[in-house]
Amino acid sequence: MTVTFYVPRDSGALALGAEKVARKFQAEIESRNLDARIVRNGSRGLYWLEPMVEVETPNGRVAYGPVKASDVAALLDNGIAEGRVHPLWLGLTDQMPFLAKQTRLTFARCGITDPVSLEDYRAHDGLRGLENALKLTPAEIVAQVTESGLRGRGGAGFPTGIKWKTVLDTKGEQKYIVCNADEGDSGTFADRMIMEGDPFVLIEGMAIAGIAVGATRGYIYTRSEYPHAIAVMNEALDVARKAGVLGASVLGSSYAFDIEVRVGAGAYVCGEETALLESLEGRRGIVRAKPPLPAHKGLFGRPTVINNVISLASVPVILDRGAVFYKDFGMGRSRGTIPLQIAGNVKHAGLYETAFGLTLGEIVDDIGGGTATGRPVKAVQVGGPLGAYFPRALFDTPFDYEAFAAKDGLIGHAGLVVFDDSVDMLKMARFALEFCAVESCGKCTPCRIGSTRGVEVVDRISANIEPEKQIEVLTDLCNTMKFGSLCALGGFTPYPVMSALTHFPEDFRPAPSTHFAAVAAE
């Protein structure tokens, strides 16, 4: 019987040497004349164990990791083909605690299937959502999505069904589905993992969206920093077109739908939906004033659904298992599951999909296992560069859109970056403002000017020039940026700045020794 080895092609695994491991396996299989094949899967999301190699056994898949190319020969000598024990042996993949405790709905196939095999996709319940959607009227599909309680996973948390209904109800000869895959937030990689590990689920979700609102054309706008995601996505699109999943007749129906990948050019602000639309149209990524909403006048002025990758990739399971099934997960108004991305200085860094409601402490300490350096956790930035820094004192906050908002934070795209006690929060506040200054599109004054002035004010604080007065100015400036900016870049930069200032005031005051020296000198 042919043995199947799985060596991920996810860029996180590649960054840790997966390509060399795969080449070594191939060479050993040939020289040993083994009846074996290698599948290049996505990542299971356990990055501290990447490259994580798996082998199919009669009892299920067995994992080994982290595997180096120099380990391959010994693994084969030792009987990896039968799933035998070895120092890198991790047991049955499905029983690994990090995976066993997850609720994988959106990421059900990621890391399991061959990302560009449509047969594999179908064998793991793929396309069932789209097949169900084809039996419904557009209004019924939209009702299902609304009923599921799905909210935009890009960060804003707007109900996806309501967005779709607006586009459905808007007349237009040409409508568009635009997938926002411009995942620029540090600490987030869920979009990348889906595009590299299960691209068909995104294609299926976009096709369902197209049928639901009457759009025939879709664009996936992603980042030039993601070359592997672009390559896998394009491969999958070719396969989907040849198989009739996309094209003039979606799965033999009367609906037409096709998708093209478009690549940004290193502008963070293009993750903002209206800047993204401008960029897609071939212009500078300058934020548009709303209204008009993209649902009414979006891409090329036409009715447009613009959703994040994870929102769209969550639609197939909703149409497959039903809105009620999905809605049963979660808490309050945050329904379903959320792929947490645990990153930075953390022992068990990776992707963890679970129902809303875990506390921040459970995520960082229990699932993440504390810091990688072994030092105490000082702060966790939740929601990307525009998200707030949370201290340990707020570790009882449940992961939920409203609960985080109540603590002056946001869950954003659900990325968490952990910092140990060596971090200087004044520097992080400065970085947030500096980043905003570099990436501002320049359209509105609070963001364009405020960010630069903010850096100067923070520099005066660190130089101990009238710090109390500067802190007052900084607070006022943040207030102006928060309420006066056109989009989330200027509007949310105050979150990291003010949370650093509020929760870590000691980093903004001169050290006691300098202070006493100053007093003594007077």
Place this chain on the structure above:
Amino acid sequence: MQSASTDIAARAIGIIDQLKGKEGPLLPILHELQDEFGYVPQETLPLIATALNISRAEVHGVFTFYHDFRDHPAGRHVLKLCRAEACQSMGGAALADRARQLLGVDWHGTTPDGAVTLEPVYCLGLCACAPSAMLDGEVIGRLNADTLEEIATEVRL
């Protein structure tokens, strides 16, 4: 024999003609030109403007807005180091300082021998194996001082 500039123009027109039928063709054209030449030759901007029936100023505005596009060739290698928060939490800032010291250039700079250009990047999506970098399109995770030194030596060979 054709001069270098007419050669660039001919190749650019080929690319522009091939892509101008797309919806919103400007970014795809600029990307393709940069792939072809390693940078976007400034003499191609008026050609784009004519083909797309937009002003030269508009093309210039788009070209300058995006960090990716360059108006002159990069070094033989391009090293991108992530400066974003997740990489900072794992010592990225110190590595960035070390890289600038090892190569003797600042951000966006190219070494005098033309071997390597150093670029900052804000997130490669490798935040679970930080600090990260990209060398000529190849991703590198858990970068440390030793690997950085190897890279700095390798790119100059």
